[in-house]
Amino acid sequence: MKRYNWILILVLITGCQLVVDFEIPIDKPKLVLNAILNPDSTWNVSVTQSRHILDEFSAGYVPNAVVTIMDENDIVISTLDQPGFREYRSDLKPQAGKIYKVKVEVQGFEPVSALTNIPQPMPITAVKIDTVLNDDYADVTAEITFTDPPEKNYYQLYVSTKMIVQYWNSNGTRADTINYLHPLYLYKSEFEESTSVFNDFKFNGATAKIKARFSYWTRGTILKQQIILLHLNEAYYKYELTRNLQERTTGDPFAQPVQVFSNITNGIGIFAACAGYSFELD
Template identity: 30%
Template sequence: MLKELPRICCLLSLLPLLLGCERVLPLDMPDPAPRLVLNSMFQPDSLWQVELTASQGITSSQEYEGVQYATVQVLQGDRLVETLTHTGNGIYRSRQAYPAAYTHYRIIASAPGYPTAEGAGHAPDKPKTDGVQARMIASPDNPGGAAVSLSLQLEDRPGQANYYYIRGYSRAIDASGRPYLEPVSLTSRSSLFEFSLGSRWFFSDKLFDGITRQLDLYYNTYPGQEVQVEIAQLSADYYQYAQTLYKQSYKDNILTQPVGVHGNIKNGFGIFAGYHVQTYRFKTRE
């Protein structure tokens, strides 16, 4: 054993040299060819609107900019509904055409230097609601404050998968005089809601297919506040997009797998999906 000791010491002294004999080979990672990114959430109460940008490689540090010189068309089957007009910053809008419920549409976008992108989608019917009631209560979580308690009946259509969101907001004016929607937090102890994005609570009918379900919520308020509560029925693509966007928010959790955001645009990226809104307005006394 003592005879082997000098050899072992020699080998140990060479270990740093062996570990240092690494050669770093630079790898050129070519960025994929850019594609169009088309995003449009449409509903029958609003004109068509599409946001069009271009994808970038992971090594790019440039800001995303709207695609200015594109042709964006909405079709019903093979019939042209309208060619959308560019209004600036990659936003394309219709001048006259509105989406119709339960009508399947196609969207086609083409621009020089990009493959033609295409998607398909539809807007469902309005959610069937009834028995809406509102009353003032003492705030459950704001001592001395007031709240509005809401209840409504949601009638689910049987034999099909249905998806919904509910949210609250009030209209406000910013310092420059521009109007905007200020989120109002809706609170519920119901286990019905599956996840939230911003002020929207999303849920499906997997627990109440074909059944009328009562929704009970409340929001904190003040004298003279006007709040709009919006319940929407969503297409499956809309719901899957929101759900995967929510799951992606856990990307910093090392215990979860990365989640790709759902999209339905061929030869490009993005989402083309419909929804249909029922809105109720509530105003507290001055």
């Protein structure tokens, strides 16, 4: 429907379009804490700082942060190391069903903190596939079945493909094994438009049958293909929903700007979690 935006263009050409600069004051940067926890992965918290909106460079690196992980009773579980550029890590893994708190202290900033719960993986009970083969790609409609627990739940679907592809370059033919992972977009009318996250509003506490669609290149040989059902906690769902919405509407003069969800006290970013279940396709 973007083509209806030509209405604005008409409005603009009806009058004259004159352009002048608009100044935005420089505010103090905020500490950015980003972590999406997963019981299958070790602790990994990204600490950066925000930049002025007109800043061209990604200069958000924050060294020497003290990142402390606590349980819901504020008992320290681990203090994370900083082996990477901006990541603070530990060899421990968060456990499904637990609640964790993170606290980040950096000189020159107020300490920031956040709380999140780790959801349980949600098993897929069946996947029904309907494939339409085209010239060099396949269109797949997948019906994914799982049982939704009674409370409010949030999900996201991914497809993971491992395949051998052949390609040609100046040195001749070459074959490589590649892995790619991308979100599965749902049939639009069923859930929020153009997003792969969804809630259980329409099937709460019952057996869910979700239809999703994806395509893949047929010139390669598929070694393994999986549907992954991520069980998200509420914070991750809200973050994904608003982040996608902001990405999609940025530049649309008819849309209200979208504030991306954040649950970081005294800072910005996201501290959330998900748990995945993989279902291998035949």
